[in-house]
Amino acid sequence: MRKFKKVIEKLVKVQIKKGDTVVLLSGKDKGKQGRVLVVDYTRHKVTVEGMNNAKKAVRPSQQNQKGGIVDVALPVHISNVKLICPKCSKPANVTRKVMNNKKVRVCKNEKCKEVIDKS
Numbered sequence: 001m002r003k004f005k006k007v008i009e010k011l012v013k014v015q016i017k018k019g020d021t022v023v024l025l026s027g028k029d030k031g032k033q034g035r036v037l038v039v040d041y042t043r044h045k046v047t048v049e050g051m052n053n054a055k056k057a058v059r060p061s062q063q064n065q066k067g068g069i070v071d072v073a074l075p076v077h078i079s080n081v082k083l084i085c086p087k088c089s090k091p092a093n094v095t096r097k098v099m100n101n102k103k104v105r106v107c108k109n110e111k112c113k114e115v116i117d118k119s
């Protein structure tokens, strides 16, 4: 079990970063794409803008003086999303390589193989 957790942690770090565009692989928003707002590396969850929304009751606050029901994006498990390669615009498996002493992600799609991160 511990080994499995480590693998997932590695997967999370390699695959997804804040600001990435991802596609949802399961749930009610399956197939939809959105931008990653938060990556929770310890719980292996990502929050994607506009995805997996749930209604939440909020108390009145300074930002929202009336309170009431708002839509909030719930985190989804990392295994339920896949990175969209910004170069080929397709769901991508990524690998890592070192460029200029920096680890960058590289798209593994056939015909693409482009570096995803700016170095």
Ligand SMILES: [Zn+2]
Pocket: 085, 086, 087, 088, 089, 090, 092, 107, 108, 109, 112, 113, 114
């Ligand atoms: Zn690509």
